[in-house]
Amino acid sequence: MRFPAAAKTTVPHTEQIILFRVSGQLFAVSSGSVQEVRSVDSLAGSAMEISAPGLRKVRHVVRRGDKSLFVVNGALHFGLPLTSGLLVFVLRRTRTALLIDGIEKMTTMTRLQALPQAFCNEERTWYRGVTALDQNVVPVVRPEGFLSSEEIALLERSLAPAALAAEVAESSTGSIHDSAE
Amino acid sequence: MTPRNDPGTQSFVLLRLGDRRFAMVAEQIAELVAPSRVFRFPHRTESVEGVILRRGRIVPVCDVAEKLIAKSLLTRRFYLIAVRNYGEKSEWVALPVTGECELITAEMSPAGESDAAYVSGWISHDGDVIEVLNIGALTPGPGARPPARVAAASQEASS
Numbered sequence: 001m002r003f004p005a006a007a008k009t010t011v012p013h014t015e016q017i018i019l020f021r022v023s024g025q026l027f028a029v030s031s032g033s034v035q036e037v038r039s040v041d042s043l044a045g046s047a048m049e050i051s052a053p054g055l056r057k058v059r060h061v062v063r064r065g066d067k068s069l070f071v072v073n074g075a076l077h078f079g080l081p082l083t084s085g086l087l088v089f090v091l092r093r094t095r096t097a098l099l100i101d102g103i104e105k106m107t108t109m110t111r112l113q114a115l116p117q118a119f120c121n122e123e124r125t126w127y128r129g130v131t132a133l134d135q136n137v138v139p140v141v142r143p144e145g146f147l148s149s150e151e152i153a154l155l156e157r158s159l160a161p162a163a164l165a166a167e168v169a170e171s172s173t174g175s176i177h178d179s180a181e
Numbered sequence: 182m183t184p185r186n187d188p189g190t191q192s193f194v195l196l197r198l199g200d201r202r203f204a205m206v207a208e209q210i211a212e213l214v215a216p217s218r219v220f221r222f223p224h225r226t227e228s229v230e231g232v233i234l235r236r237g238r239i240v241p242v243c244d245v246a247e248k249l250i251a252k253s254l255l256t257r258r259f260y261l262i263a264v265r266n267y268g269e270k271s272e273w274v275a276l277p278v279t280g281e282c283e284l285i286t287a288e289m290s291p292a293g294e295s296d297a298a299y300v301s302g303w304i305s306h307d308g309d310v311i312e313v314l315n316i317g318a319l320t321p322g323p324g325a326r327p328p329a330r331v332a333a334a335s336q337e338a339s340s
Binding site for chain 2 (some may be wrong): 025027069078079080113114116118119120122123126130132135136137138139
């Protein structure tokens, strides 16, 4: 039985990526998408609590220059068991600071394969595609996929009260660890 | 490679899920492979359990047993790699099966209105009447649910 060649679903180019872990699961992100890598502790002082209805994955906001970045808990975003994140990726050209458990390594991806069409739900927003690395398959995250425009709008509406609350409690020190509830 | 509805014999692959046998039009089958490591990552599509690597392709594994025999497979002997059409594109989909597969020739009767969407017809073989599966209706795809929202460009920071 012979079949016509499958439609090309790969983007043939090399790209530097960072492999990182969230709750034991390996993900990749383009290194060009990561503006900064910070430890949770180093951001704790500038973190402010925020609470948007129905959006558990964001509990903190941090100021970086003239922007407010929303700290997205990677485990909650992907529906993984909650862990206490140790590092934060500040994602370029987004309002997202992604809370992760750790960096595995930096490497080069030679082929990005489109997410198979069988995956037809929210994951199409989460991932740019998948790549095969060292006999493993790793999803490559889409930096813009962590917060939708609706979620950002919701968070911005919650920002004002959060800022006020922060002024009231200005002497307290923030922490962006999420407690495992 | 849509199954033919016209009368006349054609080739089918018989597959086994638990105690039951089903058929697929042979033209829709790429190969039968031994189970290999399933790579799993977070997603929200029910019935896709992960992906396997096959001939350089990343192939989703769709467990269709729940839908067809109302229970999950405890053992799997092979993956039947089927060709699933998505509009003008086609992709491979791996279906776990529990027994040997068999290539037969039979005449298909078209499905009736009361048949499930995943039944494209019926064949008779060895005294059994066997459902011919419609892979397009059986496995998930963009038509199954509205596509997820696309990440908004407005998320980009103003700087």
